[in-house]
Amino acid sequence: MNVWVEAARPRTLPASAAPVLVGTAAGASDGGLVWWRFALALAVALSVQIAVNFANDYFDGVRGIDTVQRAGPRRAVASGLVSPPRMLGAVFVAIAVAAAAGVALAASVSWWLLLIGLGSFVALLGYSGGPRPYASEGLGEVFVFLFFGLVATAGSAYVQHREIPAAAWVGGVATGLLAVAILVVNNLRDVPTDAVAGKRTLAVRIGEARTRLLFVSLIVIALVLAAVGVPLASRSAWPVLVLLAIPLAKEPVTAVREGGVGRALIPALGGTGRLELAVALLLAVGLLLA
Numbered sequence: 001m002n003v004w005v006e007a008a009r010p011r012t013l014p015a016s017a018a019p020v021l022v023g024t025a026a027g028a029s030d031g032g033l034v035w036w037r038f039a040l041a042l043a044v045a046l047s048v049q050i051a052v053n054f055a056n057d058y059f060d061g062v063r064g065i066d067t068v069q070r071a072g073p074r075r076a077v078a079s080g081l082v083s084p085p086r087m088l089g090a091v092f093v094a095i096a097v098a099a100a101a102g103v104a105l106a107a108s109v110s111w112w113l114l115l116i117g118l119g120s121f122v123a124l125l126g127y128s129g130g131p132r133p134y135a136s137e138g139l140g141e142v143f144v145f146l147f148f149g150l151v152a153t154a155g156s157a158y159v160q161h162r163e164i165p166a167a168a169w170v171g172g173v174a175t176g177l178l179a180v181a182i183l184v185v186n187n188l189r190d191v192p193t194d195a196v197a198g199k200r201t202l203a204v205r206i207g208e209a210r211t212r213l214l215f216v217s218l219i220v221i222a223l224v225l226a227a228v229g230v231p232l233a234s235r236s237a238w239p240v241l242v243l244l245a246i247p248l249a250k251e252p253v254t255a256v257r258e259g260g261v262g263r264a265l266i267p268a269l270g271g272t273g274r275l276e277l278a279v280a281l282l283l284a285v286g287l288l289l290a
Contacts, residue, residue: 003076003081003082004076004082004090006073006074006076007053007054007057007075007076007082007087007090008050008053008054009053009073011182011269011270011273012049012053012182012186012269012273013046013049013050013273014182014273014274014276014277014280015049015144015148015178015179015182015183015273015276016045016046016048016049016148016152017042017045017046017277017280018175018178018179018276018277018279018280019045019148019149019152019153019156019171019172019175019176019179019280020038020041020042020045020152020153020156021280021281021283021284022153022156022168022171022172022174022175022280022283022284022287023041023152023153023154023155023156023157023158023168023171023172024037024038024041024156024157024160024284025283025284025285025286025287025288026153026157026164026165026167026168026171026234026287027156027157027158027159027160027161027163027164027165027168028160028161028288029165029167029234029287029288029290030161030163030165031160031161033160033288034159034160034161037105037108037109037159037160038156038160040101040102040104040105040159041101041105041152041155041156041159043097043098043101044098044101044102044105044117045148045152045156047094047095047097047098047101048094048095048098048120048121048124048147049148050094051091051094051095051098051121051124052124052127054087054090054091054094055091055124055125055127055128055129056127056128056135057075057076057077057078057082057087058077058084058087058088058091058129059128059129059133060075060077060078060128060199061075061076061077061078061084061087062077062084063197064197065193065194065197065198065199073266091125095121095124098117098120098121099117099121102114102117105159109158109159109162110162113155113159116151116155120147120151123143123147127140127143135199135201136198136199136200136201137200138200138201138202138204138205139202140183140187140201140202141180141183141184141202144176144179144180144182144183145176145177145179145180146176148175148176148179149172149173149175149176149177149179149180150169150172150173150176151172152172152175153168153169153171153172153175153176154168154169154172156168165233165234166233166234167230167233167234167239167287169233170225170229170230170232170233171226171230171233171283171287173222173225173229174222174223174225174226174229174230174279174283175222175276175279175280177218177219177221177222177225178218178219178222178272178275178276178279179276180218181215181218181219181222181252181272181276182269182272182273182276184202184203184211184214184215184218185215185252185256185265185268185269185272186269187201187202187203187204187211188203188208188211188212188215188256188265189261189262189263189265189266189269190203191203191204191208191211192262202214212256212257212259215252215253215256216253216256216257219249219252219253219272219275222279223242223245223246223249223279226239226242226279226283227239227240227242227243227246230242230283230286230287231286234286234287234290235290236286236287236289236290238285238286238287238289238290239282239283239286239287239290240286241282241283241285241286242279242282242283242286244278244282245275245278245279245282248271248274248275248278249275251267251268251271252267252268252269252271252272252275255267255268255271256268
């Protein structure tokens with residue numbers, strides 16, 4: 001696999017695409033879909049996600065948090081495949097792409113959107129960078145829920161026709177919880193090495209048993225919100241199509257509940273990403289039909 005594609009961590013990218021799909025469909029329900037605004041919103045979300053992944057690779061590499069004992073996919077900086085300066089440069093290239101798409105959206109919709117963009121850039125750099133990275137303070141899940149749940153979904157709805165329907169907020173909570181589940185299973189896998197390196201993620205702080213319970217709870221609550229809350233908010237039965245995604249939850253939930261550790265949890269990470277993407281696609285179809 002190309003080293004840059006690997007560093008972008010494709011298994012995690014559904015966390016950025018899903019809220020844009022749901023928000024766009026909710027926002028387009030009254031005035032029709034504006035395709036170019038959807039494309040720009042998707043570009044912003046994906047670029048921010050890639051920037052987060054590159055920054056995490058860079059900061060954890062230079063700080064010695066990523067080691068050969070790490071159970072997850074290899075990291076480009078820690079393994080010597082990419083030098084730290086090149087990775088840092090890639091972070092700012094991804095930010096520049098997000099900024100360019102964001103400015104185009106702001107120019108056509110509202111300039112206050114730039115404040116949200118600036119906030120997301122500051123948040124992504126503080127995730128694993130700075131003197132006290134908040135991912136190491138057990139707050140990474142808060143960032144993911146806010147920016148890859150509520151902000152991305154509501155923002156994608158707003159740029160369609162300058163309105164945020166109730167379905168966008170409920171869908172944002174559902175996709176945000178699934179995005180958090182991706183991070184939770186990722187951090188569950190890395191508990192042993194993170195604890196040794198002093199990276200006190202939420203999983204390290206609450207322990208493996210509670211982290212497994214948290215993961216299952218996130219999946220269940222998100223699916224209930226998607227299957228019940230979104231139809232109620234949109235006043236349509238079409239979003240119930242999301243029930244078709246439920247079988248995809250079996251693999252990751254089983255792997256986590258049955259005590260999978262280390263590399264055995266990598267399929268659960270990919271499975272959770274596929275589940276979130278399927279939920280988003282089905283919700284989007286349902287909302288557009290509604």
